[in-house]
Amino acid sequence: MTKLWGGRFQKSAEQWVDEFGASIGFDQTLVIEDLDGSIAHVKMLGACNILPQEDVQQILGGLEQLKKLAADNALEFLVANEDIHLNLEKMLIDLIGPVGGKLHTGRSRNDQVATDMHLYLKNRVGEIIELIEIFQQTLVAQAQTHIETLAPGYTHLQRAQPISFAHHLMAYFWMLDRDKDRFKDSIKRIDISPLGAGALAGTTFPIDRKLSAEYLGFANVYANSMDAVSDRDFIVEFLSNSSMLMAHLSRFAEEIILWSSSEFNFIELDDSFSTGSSIMPQKKNPDMAELIRGKTGRVYGNLMGLLTVIKGLPLAYNKDMQEDKEGMFDTVHTIVGSLKIFEGMVRTMTVHQERLHDTVHKDFSNATELADYLAAKGLPFREAHEVTGKLVFLCIQRGYFLLDLPLEDLQEASSLIESDIYDVLSPLAAVRRRNSLGGTGFDQVAIQIEEAKKRLV
Ligand code: ARG
Numbered sequence: 001m002t003k004l005w006g007g008r009f010q011k012s013a014e015q016w017v018d019e020f021g022a023s024i025g026f027d028q029t030l031v032i033e034d035l036d037g038s039i040a041h042v043k044m045l046g047a048c049n050i051l052p053q054e055d056v057q058q059i060l061g062g063l064e065q066l067k068k069l070a071a072d073n074a075l076e077f078l079v080a081n082e083d084i085h086l087n088l089e090k091m092l093i094d095l096i097g098p099v100g101g102k103l104h105t106g107r108s109r110n111d112q113v114a115t116d117m118h119l120y121l122k123n124r125v126g127e128i129i130e131l132i133e134i135f136q137q138t139l140v141a142q143a144q145t146h147i148e149t150l151a152p153g154y155t156h157l158q159r160a161q162p163i164s165f166a167h168h169l170m171a172y173f174w175m176l177d178r179d180k181d182r183f184k185d186s187i188k189r190i191d192i193s194p195l196g197a198g199a200l201a202g203t204t205f206p207i208d209r210k211l212s213a214e215y216l217g218f219a220n221v222y223a224n225s226m227d228a229v230s231d232r233d234f235i236v237e238f239l240s241n242s243s244m245l246m247a248h249l250s251r252f253a254e255e256i257i258l259w260s261s262s263e264f265n266f267i268e269l270d271d272s273f274s275t276g277s278s279i280m281p282q283k284k285n286p287d288m289a290e291l292i293r294g295k296t297g298r299v300y301g302n303l304m305g306l307l308t309v310i311k312g313l314p315l316a317y318n319k320d321m322q323e324d325k326e327g328m329f330d331t332v333h334t335i336v337g338s339l340k341i342f343e344g345m346v347r348t349m350t351v352h353q354e355r356l357h358d359t360v361h362k363d364f365s366n367a368t369e370l371a372d373y374l375a376a377k378g379l380p381f382r383e384a385h386e387v388t389g390k391l392v393f394l395c396i397q398r399g400y401f402l403l404d405l406p407l408e409d410l411q412e413a414s415s416l417i418e419s420d421i422y423d424v425l426s427p428l429a430a431v432r433r434r435n436s437l438g439g440t441g442f443d444q445v446a447i448q449i450e451e452a453k454k455r456l457v
Contacts, residue, residue: 003082021319023325035067043212051102065095106205129180132179132183149164149165152360179245190234192234193218200230257289266359361401371388391405
């Protein structure tokens with residue numbers, strides 16, 4: 001089979017060499033973007049009188065026909081035609097004859113592939129932002145029903161202070177909000193047209209780059225043709241934003257896994273988001289959360305992969321850049337799947353309120369209350385800390401918790417302690433009284449949720 005670029009060659013490569021160089025196995029994902037880019041390009045060639053109208057109309061007719069066939073999955077891509085650009089150009093020529101060969105006037109595959117990638121990512125990032133937002137809505141809804149659900153808050157994975165369960169969930173809302181902001185901000189660096197940059201140096205044809213950019217809905221055009229064809233920063237940035245998102249999902253996944261263990265037993269995942277064991281009949285595994293935690297690795301890997309590909313590449317286009325695609329597609333696929341699964345998992349999980357309630361009543365996470373109580377009565381906080389520590393030790397020896405201690409024991413440790421201490425030590429009061437801005441006090445959590453809702457449009 002003859003190559004579209006075969007004129008200069010005396011013999012063709014062997015099939016296995018073609019296979020190594022071909023990207024059609026994966027860049028066929030860009031079929032619609034590539035056809036849209038061609039449609040905009042040929043319309044511009046017509047508008048600038050570079051091609052006669054009848055040629056433009058014939059080419060447009062052929063491209064529209066290819067779009068229909070693509071939608072019906074009826075296009076047959078061939079490795080011999082290397083990549084999506086040459087496959088489609090060949091199909092166009094087969095469909096409408098030699099006039100199809102005029103499409104590539106004033107254009108190169110280098111600006112063509114860059115255009116495809118910008119179009120693809122702009123759309124996907126828009127979808128990802130929507131998915132993050134749906135997940136945020138679910139978090140707000142769960143948080144709203146659990147403002148007064150007490151839960152142990154941890155540092156070092158040791159019980160620290162009681163918190164509102166909603167407060168814990170909302171921490172993830174804000175992480176996701178920053179992720180969403182980063183994706184939104186990245187759009188201005190994606191929404192730029194490289195089309196018309198040619199191979200690297202522009203073209204001698206009197207093209208109108210702003211017009212083809214406008215046809216494609218791009219907000220801007222690259223100012224430098226060499227930068228236009230060799231920039232892959234926008235993909236690195238996407239992979240980096242995705243890595244941060246996955247870091248957040250992975251931390252949350254870890255907590256879901258812990259919480260659904262019998263040791264914690266804070267939540268139960270819905271059957272529809274759990275799996276069984278092939279040997280142990282009693283098991284219900286949080287596989288989806290584990291997978292999301294695990295898939296974080298491949299997204300980080302894709303980021304490192306592309307950073308390594310572009311390091312040390314001379315300007316402008318190099319075939320190395322073909323390696324930008326699989327990691328990007330894989331990342332889109334991974335984060336879209338992870339966001340959808342996580343949202344469903346959180347929406348359908350059961351929160352074991354009683355168990356959470358019991359937990360905070362059987363630990364020392366109210367010890368800070370006692371220290372603060374003494375400090376508020378004028379004892380230097382260091383001494384209050386010491387007194388409280390001694391009382392905790394006393395409890396441990398007797399198998400008590402602070403609320404079980406008789407008043408005499410408490411007063412022996414400090415004469416500042418009065419009978420109102422029992423109210424102060426109640427976990428409910430402990431949470432309610434943490435009313436500082438952004439704290440876990442119920443009023444603050446309610447305010448926080450209202451703030452969060454304003455972030456969702
Ligand atoms: N398949 C190539 C890629 O993905 C398209 C650009 C090819 N350009 C070239 N001059 N060989 O990067």
